[in-house]
Structure formats: C-alpha cells, structure tokens
C-alpha cells in the first residue's frame with residue numbers, strides 16, 4: 001500500500017496525492033483542498049472526461 005492519500009481542490013478540481021493534506025492547492029493556490037474519498041483510477045478517468053464534456 002502506498003502511504004499517500006488523495007486530495008482534490010474544490011476550486012479548480014485539481015487532483016493530487018500527498019502524504020499529508022496541504023493547506024493550499026498546489027495548482028491554484030487556494031485554501032480549498034478536500035480529501036478525496038475514492039475510488040479507483042477508472043473513476044478518476046471518467047470524471048476527467050466528464051469535466052471535459054462540460055466545456
């Protein structure tokens with residue numbers, strides 16, 4: 001088991017892995033990081049493609 005946890009930014013939807021929850025999103029720098037209670041890579045890929053369809 002990797003000792004990393006998944007997080008995502010509620011502002012920009014950026015997803016990333018860290019050992020500990022950062023205060024700020026590494027992508028947009030906003031204080032909006034949430035723990036990602038997930039799920040496999042397949043779901044992540046599906047989400048990404050759904051976000052893509054939105055625009």
Ligand SMILES: [Zn+2]
Nearest residue numbers: 009012025028
């Ligand atoms: Zn962000």
